[in-house]
Amino acid sequence: MSASQSTFPVVPSKFVLSQRGQSGAWVSELLPHTAAIADRLTFIKTVNTEEINHDPAVTMAQTGFRLGGRPSMGSWISYGLGAETQDLPAFCVMISNSGGGQPLYDRLWGSGFLPSRYQGVKFRSSGDPVLYLSNLNRTASEEFGDPEIAARTAQYEMAFRMQTSVPELTDVSKEPASTFELYGEDAKKPGTFAANCLLARRLAERGVRFVQLYHRDWDHHGHLPADLPKRCKDVD
Numbered sequence: 582m583s584a585s586q587s588t589f590p591v592v593p594s595k596f597v598l599s600q601r602g603q604s605g606a607w608v609s610e611l612l613p614h615t616a617a618i619a620d621r622l623t624f625i626k627t628v629n630t631e632e633i634n635h636d637p638a639v640t641m642a643q644t645g646f647r648l649g650g651r652p653s654m655g656s657w658i659s660y661g662l663g664a665e666t667q668d669l670p671a672f673c674v675m676i677s678n679s680g681g682g683q684p685l686y687d688r689l690w691g692s693g694f695l696p697s698r699y700q701g702v703k704f705r706s707s708g709d710p711v712l713y714l715s716n717l718n719r720t721a722s723e724e725f726g727d728p729e730i731a732a733r734t735a736q737y738e739m740a741f742r743m744q745t746s747v748p749e750l751t752d753v754s755k756e757p758a759s760t761f762e763l764y765g766e767d768a769k770k771p772g773t774f775a776a777n778c779l780l781a782r783r784l785a786e787r788g789v790r791f792v793q794l795y796h797r798d799w800d801h802h803g804h805l806p807a808d809l810p811k812r813c814k815d816v817d
Contacts, residue, residue, distance in 0.1 A: 589633065643689040652693035653701065655791040660692075660699045666788035668746040670702040673789055675781070677774040677796040685795055701793065704780070750783055 597610045602619035615622070630647070632638040637647040644651040652660070659671035674690045690701030753760075753769065753776075760779070761768055767775035774796045781792040 640689065644691075644693065649686070649688035649691070650693055652695045652699070653688075653690045655690055655701050655793055656692040656695055656699040658791040660695050662790055664788070665790060669750070669784065669787055669789050671790040672699065672701040672793075673781075673784055673791070674701040674703045674793050674795070675777040676703070677772065677777055677794070685797065689795075690793060701791075746787070750787065751780065753779060753783075 594609070598607045599610070599616075600606065601608045601616040604620050606619040606622070606624055608616040608619055628642050630638050630641040632641055632647055640649060641647045643653050655672035655674070662671075664671035672690070676685060687700075687703075690703070692698075692700040751771075756779070764779050765775045767773040768779045770776055774794065777794050777796075781794060784792050
């Protein structure tokens, strides 16, 4: 896309898409295993926008508005349905280590104008899954009135209860071999998309309402990695 273009044509996919299952869902050749269970999946086709750039388009898909400041999908879910467990957040977010790609901002899983306790809690792929914040944050929040400080304080106050639940959650060493036949060997490597998929399942089993996985493979120039087909088929 450039300022000199008179039209903005749609570029077709480089990969073959075909209809799968009784539903006839269109699935890329990059996702052979997903294609095999197409009838067990829900495809949302009503998310569309006239935005032509990544940032406002992604923000629109996550919050329903092109600009930041509105509650995200997970925040609305946790606000409307509440939490099923007191040991883990109702809304968790994980980002794969893809080596680059479009930047992701906290507003995509933020609570917007809802109370800050409905904001998504981001799990890290290395070190402690959830970091601790000191009580200085409460003082700073009262002084500056920054809702982001209050949001983080609320998240990490839960860390006290998570001291026993999170280590057990992230320890996949006791998963049977059959699990890794389903998720692939990459599920043993923290930070991969496969590992996050496995953790998402474990979070759901423990009562987490909404788990959102972000995976970036487009670089800043809109190009796909050369090994994307192999990586997708290995992880799918």
